[in-house]
Amino acid sequence: MIFFGLVKKLPVKLNLIKKISEVITPFGRGECLLQNNSCIKNLNVILWKIQNDKMWFVEVDNPVTGNIEVTIDSVRDTFILVSNENIRGLLFKTTDNDLEDTKREKKVLRVYVKEELLGFYIFDVYSDLVLGEYIEATVVKKTDSHLLLKYQSHNGIISNGNVDPLIFNKKFSKIKGKIINITDGKFELSQIQQISVPFDIQNISDSEDVKEDTEISNTLTDILNLIKKYTEGKRYKEVTGIFYKHINTLNSTDKDNLCLVYCNFLQYTIQDKHLLLKEIKKVFKLCSDKLIVKLGLVSDNIDIIEYCYRKSTNKDLYKKYLEMCYKLDIEVTDYSYLDVAINFIYKYEDMPRIKTEKIVGNNKAGWISYINNEDDDYKRILFRRVVDMKWKINDTKEFYRMWMQFEKEHNGNVEEVRTRAKAFVENIKKERI
Structure with missing residues (x-):
């Protein structure tokens, strides 16, 4: 039995075709995915998988540092796949980077490593330091x-x-x-001093001699002070009037701060989900895209967090949304990179199986990721479950193919898979008659 773990300092033989190297191990030769373009004689690698009696390794302990140029290989809905020779990874599209309008492949970007994962990286767009920024x-x-x-x-x-x-x-x-x-x-x-949210504004007096709206100056401090005065009584009409009267008189930074405080006031005041989201959407038309991410990260309202994520596809927001799903036991079924999220769960979270069960729903990519992250014995349990679920015919066939391949590679019960698959095909024929 070969231990799937760290194999120290193995000699490497370069195979210049397809960016893959061959490593020589005490267990035999195997192909290795490199994590850097630097060609070093001895590598640390992890045995990744054994497929068709062939060993595959992944290089570790030689990560990319600093910033590098990468080429866009594929543009997806919420992320972009990039590479530079042996270096592979993805960038999530967010309102904080310039990828929202990226359409064409082969474009070159300069990026830095946000997170190092097994066999690939998560990047973000690099920017130079600017004095005064x-x-x-x-x-x-x-x-x-x-x-x-x-x-x-x-x-x-x-x-x-x-x-x-x-x-x-x-x-x-x-x-x-x-x-x-x-x-x-x-x-x-x-x-710099930050404005706290929702209403404990720093450096603002609690005195009663707050200016009335008719006397207020167009400074953020005075406006927030007046909103604070009306907050305790949930005086929605007065606060809304103040907000819309002064929002367009402020610079972009002050405007975002006022929008953030006003959105928190709305969460504090409005109980109806649909009315709350309707008002939040109005505010989003007046603020910068960065505020959408900021509001989602400071909010504890699941509906607002979900809406902010849909608007921004920010990775940190998605993690927070998943955390709220765990907390409230909500099933997620419609996110395009749920499979990536499940990989994060297994990498970073305690009790990943329980948390995955809460969010995976009927998401095909999510189930594939769930199965791939589990140990061999539990994989069989998941395969038996997933083929009995209601899927499109081709999706069910794909799960059967995955299960069959798994049993063949592990000298398992191939006959069980054949019997179940045959019964599935016969049921389809009967339904079509």
Whole structure:
């Protein structure tokens, strides 16, 4: 029995056809999918599968670093497949990158690695650092005097004195700020104050002498202060009037902040699902696309999260939507990359089988991913279940073919599959008579 795990430092023989190399192992030779274009003599690999008595390996511990150019191979509804020789991966289309209008293949993009997976990468569009630009960076480490940051493939720092104490000790927190220095490719950030949502606005007085709407200036602080005054009584008419009166007087950043607070007020005030979404859609016509993602990420309303995801196809939003589905026990049946989501579940989540059962529904791609992620014994249970479900005839035939191939590769019960498949075909004939 060959252990499916890490095989250390194997010599490699390059096969220049089809970007595949041959590795020589203690168990025999096998083909290997490389994860980098650098040709090194000894690789670390993982035994990926044995198919038709042939071993397949995947290279590990030699990931792509920095940024690279890739070519678009295929454009799908929610993601784009790209490659550069041995390097393969995908980019999710979001409102934060410039892929929404990408139609043609073979276009060249510069990307960086967001996530390293077995045999491929998840990329995002790379952008150069610009002095004075506002960015959102991730905290990766704390030192006595600085926090070390990551933005795309760029490294940076922020002085402890410039950091909000609420997030100072949180690794992987997000910090928004302005790039105030760039030296040797590394940036220095100065944090900007953020407006909290929904209504605990920073640096806004709680005093009763708030200006009435007739006296209000066109500053965000005054407008938010007035909305805050009317929030406690859920005075929908007054807040709506203030919002639409002042929204077009603000710059784009203030406009988004006001839209975010107003959307949270709507969630707090409106109980009817259809009316709430109707009002949210009106607001989305007035704000930037980035706000759609932001609202979905801060909301706890499943309907709003789903609507925001459909508008943006953002990966983080989709993960949050799945989390809400687990929490509320809702079945997902209609997402075009549910199979990718199930792979994420098995890679990162505890109890992946339970969570997958809650979302897989009657999604064919989801079931294929579910089966492929399970161990051999449970695969048989899933095959027996899936062929008894109601599918299109060709889909059922495909599941039978998968099951038959699986049993042949594992010296399993081929006769059971043949018997069930024969009964399925005979039932189809009877129904057509």
